[in-house]
Amino acid sequence: MSDRIWDGVRERVAALGRANSSIFGMQGHRFELEPVLSPGEVAELEAQIGTSLPADYRAFLLEVGAGGAGPSYGLFPVRRVDGRWRWDGDGADLTELGRLAEPFPARGPDRELLTALRAEEPDEDEFDDEDEFDLVYEAWDERYTAVWWSDDLTAGAAAICHLGCAMRQWLVITGPHGGRIWSDDRVDGAEMTPLLDSSGAPVTFTRWYLNWLDEAERLTSPEREPAT
Incomplete structure (x- = not known):
């Protein structure tokens, strides 16, 4: 991939805003982009998280x-807050900066543990007291949520x-999958999965953004066919 892959991208995004x-x-x-970071700021970010960012x-x-500006509701911006760098956005706080x-x-x-927990889910019909059921269910849900939404994942x-x-x-930062995008639909009961293109290949950050x-x-093009 060309080292100049991002040439003109900021201008293209601005043009979409004007259109x-x-x-x-x-x-x-x-269609608004944050200012770029300086090499020193990126180096500081990498020093704070203890690893290098994917090159692209x-x-x-x-x-x-x-x-x-970016896919869906946009690309979470990286910002320095109280002297520390972090990603900022709806759900960005899920990122464990220290990991x-x-x-x-x-x-x-852990599928075996999830299966066992599902089998233990309290049945409201087995409780005579609604408040007791609520307490038992809350305790069970806390254990289930800790597994499903584990920071280890x-x-x-x-x-x-x-x-x-x-x-x-x-965006995967480290390990063999570094630089690739993973989808997180756990709220709908689905496990996290790698984002794949039409050929089944993993989608990199570059391809995700440019697509x-x-x-x-x-x-946005005026030449596009009208919706039917």
């Missing part, structure tokens, strides 16, 4: 912007985008 494009999610970012994402921060240097596990939750990855309804996408930009331009 009053109304693609999905634009109300969240309005690092270049994006330096050449395009720290976040803003980004750990290799991303690329696995689902997202170590080494950063939440960078939300699609609405608590569905999000993550969105290409599609936004196609939908």
Whole structure:
């Protein structure tokens, strides 16, 4: 891939804003990009998280912007808050900043434990007292949630985008899957999975962002066919 892959991208995004494009999610970012980060700021971010960022994402921060316009409701911006760097957005706080240097596990939750917990789910019909049922169910739900939403499943990855309804996408930072995008639909009971293209290949950050930009331009072009 060319070292100049991000050339002109910031200008293309600005042009979409001037064209009053109304693609999905634009109300969240309005085709506005944050300022770029300096090499020193990116180095400081990497020092704080204890690992290097994927090369293409690092270049994006330096050449395009720290976040803003992007797929769905936008790319979570990287910001320094009280002297520490973090991703900022709806669900960005799911990112365990202190665990980004750990290799991303690329696995689902403990299925045997989940199966056992599901078998233990309290049945309201077996309780005479509603308040007692609520207490028992709350305790069970806390144990189940701890497994399903375990931080162990997202170590080494950063939440960078939300699609609405608590569905999000993550950028893998470290490990063999570094630089790839994973989809997180756990809110709908589905495990996290790698985002794949039409040929079944994993989608990198670069392809994820440029695919969105290409599609936004196609939908905004005056030559596009009207919807039927």
